[in-house]
Amino acid sequence: MIQKRNERAAQAWILALTSLASFMISLDSLVVSTTLPVIRLHLGASIEQLEWTVNAYTLSFAVLLMTGAALGDRFGRRRMFVVGLGVFVAASAACALARNVSWLIAARAIQGSGAALVMPLAMTLLSAAFEPAQRGRALGIFGSVTGLAVLSGPLVGGAIAQGLTWEWIFWLNVPIGLLVIALVLLRVPESFGPRTALDVVGLLLVTGASLGGVWGLVRGNNAGWSSFEVEVSLVIGALLLVAFIVWEVRSRVPMVPMRFFRSRTFSASNAIGFLLFASLYGTNFFLAQFLQTAQGYGPLASGLRLLPSTATLFVVAPIAGSLINRLGEHSLIVGGLLLQASGLAWIALIARPDLIYTGLVVPLIVSGIGVSMAMPAAQTAVVSAVAPHEIGKASGTFNMLRFLGGVFGVAIPAAVFAGVGSYSTPQAFSHGFVPAISVCAALALVGAIVGMLLPGRRAITSARSSMPSKPSEQQETDGLPERSASL
Incomplete structure (x- = not known):
């Protein structure tokens, strides 16, 4: 009886600590959105620098996500979870102390690398603490807490920026993170996974490919789309992407098993996740700025006015x-x-500086409902396309690609905005906002078209039932049979 009570207490601690860590990490991916106009004015940032303020975090998080889980298996999940939190806390303090935008961007990239350790290991620690019969409920609570961060991120960022200063969105991570580190060391037992080899070459190639593509898109308007810098950046990014695919096909222990993409369901679902998050991140990047720069609302008022879209998630x-x-x-x-595409296209049609806010409510709700419908279905389609023992690596691949989608989803609409709009007047901002948000709508529409390639439910179920329940010798070399990844 006492042993069972102690076990439940240990599980409660692990659930609470991993959920709090996940909340903090997820909040920081969105809390910046409503503070971007304040950061722009305080640090004198350009549209290009604002992009990197968001993308530096998302890019390092995305490309290191799967490596984070492997490092935990090899060196200790609790140990690397604490290391990730330490890096995240230190980088948060560096963000708060930033005296120029270059400093802030560099600190945000380090923040993302810490987050890439924390998120997959939070899922792994939580999954290992609960028996299968209890795991679903625990993961549901974990997911709800993470969802709360998504809902409250813009609102929290706006409240802090208006009530205190923008630096406090980062300072708050320091005491919370240090408290979580101390409690994890006291309450969470150490565990290890299979010592699989790290795909360092794959990591470097996918990082270079992503960085080359994003750099070219971000620099296009300032340097010129036909400039040597931009053309070389885009070409190098494309070549490194090809090299990554070739390497992963030949690698004995690939980061992303390319054989997964032989499945039409897996390929289409990952493309959908990429496009969905591209549209979502681009929208988040511009909407709060539109409300503040074009319509004159404060950060808190902007966060409150975004709730009709984010609240649909719950x-x-x-x-x-x-x-x-x-x-x-x-x-x-x-x-x-x-x-999602219809709601964003609606906003593009009516957006202007003197638009009454009530005109935005319905399209925001329509877009939010669309995202909330498609997101869980895309994740389910991915894990339905692989055998049960491969779900961890499939989910990790999906998450890496969807966050990379978020990076490109900021870069592409921002390039469109920079070509025709500016921050000089509300009218000038609206002139760039309309085509930028139209690009976000187009990305969602392309995602819907790709979704039509998905087979029906019966075909997916039939394919899943024919998959082996245990890994073959070759499949075991592709990754962990039971590795958890961030949902």
């Missing part, structure tokens, strides 16, 4: 998740992305 996502088995991923993904 209402619609659970319902969509429960309907997947009945309707299938295909219907929810296509329908959701069409709603």
Whole structure:
């Protein structure tokens, strides 16, 4: 009896600490959105520098995500979880102390690398602490806390920027992070996974490919699209992407098993995740700026006015998740992305400096409902396309690609904005905002078209039932059979 009580207490501590860490990491990916106009004025940042303020965090997080899980298995999950939190806390302090935008961008990149250790290992520690019968409930609580960060991120950022100063969105991480580190060392037992080899070459290639592509897109308007810098950057990015694919095909222990992409469901679902997050991150980047720069609202007022979109996650996502088995991923993904595209296109049609806010409420809700429908369905389609023992690596691949989608989703609309708009007047900002948000709508529409390639529910179920329940010798070399990844 006492042993069972102690076990439940240990599980409660692990659930609370991993959820709090996840909340902090997820909050920082969105909390900056409503503070960008304040940061722009305080540090004299250009649109290009604002992009890197967001993308430096997301890019380092995305490319290091799968490596974080492997490092935990090799050197100790609790140890590397604490190391990740330490890096994140130190980088948060560096962000708060930034005296120029270059300093802030560098600190944000380090923040992302710490987050890439914390998030997958939080899932691994949590999954290992609970038996399969209890794991679903624990992961549901964990996911709800993470969802709360998504909902509250813009609002928290706006409240802090208006009530205190923008630096406090980073200072708050320091005491919370240090407290979590101390409690993890006291309450969470150490554990290890299979000592698989690290795909260092794959990591370097995918990082270089992403950086080359993003650098070219970000620098295009300032340096000139036909400039040597931009053309070389884009070409190098493309060549490194090809090299990454070739390396992963030949690698004995690949970061991303390319054989997964032989499945139409897996390939289409990952493309959908990329496009969904590209549209979502681009929208988040510009909407708060539109409300502040073009319409004159303060940071807190802007955060409150974004709630109709983000609040749908708590209402619609659970319902969509429960309907997947009945309707299938295909219907929810296509329908959701069409709603997302429609809502954003609606905003593009009506956006102007003197637009009354009530005119934005319905399209914000429509877009939010669409995202909340498509997101859980895309994740489910990915894990349905692989055998059960491969779910961890498939989910890790999906998450890496969707966050890379977020990076390009900021870079592409921002390049469009920089070509026709500016921050000089509300009218000039609106002139650039309309085509930028139209690009976000187009990305969602392309995602819906890709969603039409998904097979029906019966075909996915039939394919899943024919998969082996245990890994073959070759499949075991591709990665951990039971590795958890961030959902």
